[in-house]
Amino acid sequence: MRLVSYRHNDAPGVGVMVDDTGFVALNNAAPDLPSNLRRIVAMEDGLSRAAAAADGKSADLTFDDVDLEPVITDPNAIWALALNFRTHIDETGLTTSPDYPHIFLRHAKSHVGHLRPLLAPPPDVGQAFDYEGELAVIIGKPGRHIPKDRAMDHVAGYSIHNEGSVREFQSHNRQFGLGKNFEASGSFGPWMMTPDEFGDPYEKEIITRLNGRERQHEGVDGLIFNVEALIHYISIGHILRPGDVIVTGTPGALPPADDDIEAQIESHVDDGGGVKYAGRVHMKPGDVCEVEITGLGILRNEVEADLPNAYRAG
């Protein structure tokens, strides 16, 4: 089963996909269920009731009718991984512990849904605005001190994450802070796919395309700390809750092709503090970024220019 979060006529809704763009609106098919995927996931029988309500029905809405939202709109926590693929560690030249995952947080409003615009900062604010294609894991059953061999019992589903980053701000100080949390800088979607349908995550591949050209392409089995290890580690300190999201980390860039002038950048730290390296191309207004995870789907976002750098209240 694949579930989407959306807004339609200014009201929130959750849908069960029947094909790649059409879905059964649970507000109609199961009006007793909450209009919020986190709250459905938190119910012991929420996903099975959603499946039963949608069973055999045809789509009553499509992606053209609605604004898709981040799959989980209001998680308690979005745990994100830095430097969790060897290829990304190597390309950045950065250090990370071999013993412990490298974790920071994102907040909900730093993301948009599938097909909604990513916002590139005004040029005087930041120009090193980068994609990061990643597998997102959504927690179902809550738990604490979860052993690795029971970790997968706590997964409600999987999704795709573009962990968009403003490198200049990420480099302002040692904690990533604001650079990983710019307004609408990342995306999360299109849907949550349940584990029975997704299968073994380590047989899948992450592919990021900018304007149709592959920029990242690596197997999920390249994760240094895998899904089980991350669930175990985070749950040592925190009750993992229904709807908590773990964004598992991004692979390195593909080497540039001979004709790929834009990507032929020597590895260096530029004046603004952003790390550049061969194969990485920043996102600019007008670009289209797609993150595909095989067997899961494609998360697609155009890039728009954020509003100019002027005071805006209210």
Place this chain on the structure above:
Amino acid sequence: MRLVSYRHNDAPGVGVMVDDTGFVALNNAAPDLPSNLRRIVAMEDGLSRAAAAADGKSADLTFDDVDLEPVITDPNAIWALALNFRTHIDETGLTTSPDYPHIFLRHAKSHVGHLRPLLAPPPDVGQAFDYEGELAVIIGKPGRHIPKDRAMDHVAGYSIHNEGSVREFQSHNRQFGLGKNFEASGSFGPWMMTPDEFGDPYEKEIITRLNGRERQHEGVDGLIFNVEALIHYISIGHILRPGDVIVTGTPGALPPADDDIEAQIESHVDDGGGVKYAGRVHMKPGDVCEVEITGLGILRNEVEADLPNAYRAG
């Protein structure tokens, strides 16, 4: 005006304080207002309606009747500051940028309210569990690219934060991640005080006491990046929203007195990776930690042992 968030008979509520422990329950006095302080703050006339509803009434509940919650229970973002007092930078020997604030995020469930227990990790998980007394700023009017000279127009009120930290986990990798987000490791309260009642924050002092002994005591004017600078900086990248919280950073420890054996620790990094230094004493089950900000109040929490390190689901 001082406002509290609480649960009573398993329902959420917001109260307007009439003395230091009694309050008018807005669920009774203003049933049209939301039972959620973030949502009241988000209304243009929310705080004035709360004040009018409570005006002249006597308390109908006290702190003994309820469980106090973190002042804002469900913020979109809690922005926290590392190394924002010279005294704290000096005692840790850590580096920070002189040009940009050092920001990380906390999530809501890493906090409890006033008088609720802080949870000390099981000893095999972490022992360097530290208080950090801090001034918290709660955003009212939303805004982006807010200039410093208009920053204070966006403050709905102030509160007190104990930014409790598990140093071993904070040191596991370069991003603080989990070490700053242990379950119930911090506290936030007792109330939000509106700016008209609080006055000039830079004339106030932060005092942290562990078991009655002062461990931190410094003026808010010691902030390196002050409230206006932090609001300006964060709003460059993010729409500051009603109920967003900025936790402004903690001062250094007081030097230990001659009879204060527990605090006479040489500055060093211990085997677990925790930074210790003279004057800092970790929190243990049975301790009582108070953070006072003069003119604002006292945030008080006992420390309890978290449950043993065993798998817990559901």
